[in-house]
Amino acid sequence: xxxxxxxxxxxxxxxxxxxxxxxxxxxxxxxxxxxxxxxxxxxxxxxxxxxxxxxxxxxxxxxxxxxxxxxxxxxxxxxxxxxxxxxxxxxxxxxxxxxxxxxxxxxxxxxxxxxxxxxxxxx
Numbered sequence: 001x002x003x004x005x006x007x008x009x010x011x012x013x014x015x016x017x018x019x020x021x022x023x024x025x026x027x028x029x030x031x032x033x034x035x036x037x038x039x040x041x042x043x044x045x046x047x048x049x050x051x052x053x054x055x056x057x058x059x060x061x062x063x064x065x066x067x068x069x070x071x072x073x074x075x076x077x078x079x080x081x082x083x084x085x086x087x088x089x090x091x092x093x094x095x096x097x098x099x100x101x102x103x104x105x106x107x108x109x110x111x112x113x114x115x116x117x118x119x120x121x122x123x
Contacts, residue, residue, distance in 0.1 A: 001027060001112070002025070002026040002027050002098060002111075002112040003025045003026050003112075004023070004024055004094045004095070004096055004113065005023045005094075005114055005115070006020060006021065006093070006094045006114040006116060006117040007020070008020040008021050009092060009117030009118045009119045010118075011122065012084055012121055012122070013121070014086055014121055014123050015084065016084050016121070017080070017081060017082045018084065018119060019078055019080050019081070020079040020092055020094075020119070021076055021078055022114060023075065023076055024094075024096060029051055029096040030050065030097055030099065030100060031048055031050050031051070031104065031110075032051065032070065032077040032096055032097075033045065033046075033047065033048035033049075033094070033095040033096075033097070033104070033110055034047045034068065034079045034094060035092070036093065036119075037090055038091075043093070043107050045104075045105040045106065045107075046058075046059055046062055046066065046079070047059065047062065047079060048104050048105070049069070049070055051070065051072065054069075054070065056068050062081075062088075065081065065082050065083045066080065066081050066082070067080040067082075077094065081119070084119075084121045088119060088121050089119060089121050090118075090119060091116040091117065091119075092116065093114055093116045094113070095110035095113050096111070096113075097109055097110045097111060097112075099111070
C-alpha cells in the first residue's frame with residue numbers, strides 16, 4: 001500500500017505561482033505523477049517523475065511552466081507551477097505506481113491516489 005497526501009493548493013491570480021507537495025509513505029513507488037480534474041472534465045495527466053533516475057514527463061499544456069521534482073530522502077514530490085492560467089483551475093491529484101509498466105500518462109497506469117488539492121486561478 002502507498003499513502004499519498006497532497007498540500008499546497010489555493011487561490012492565485014493569473015500569472016502567479018503555486019507549489020504543490022505530495023508526501024508518500026508505504027511501499028516504494030516507481031513513478032509518481034500529477035493529474036488534474038476540472039469540473040465536468042475528465043482527469044488529465046499533468047506531469048510525472050521516476051524515483052530512480054529522476055526522468056520527468058509533462059503534458060504539452062504545462063510544459064515550460066510547471067516543474068516536477070522529488071526529494072528522495074523525504075519521500076516528497078513537488079509540482080512547481082508558474083505562469084498560472086485560469087484554465088489550470090482544477091483539483092490536482094498525486095498518484096503513485098509501484099509496478100513496472102510502459103505507460104505514464106493515463107490514470108490507469110497508477111494504482112494509488114491522494115485525496116486531491118484545489119487550485120483556483122483567477123483572471
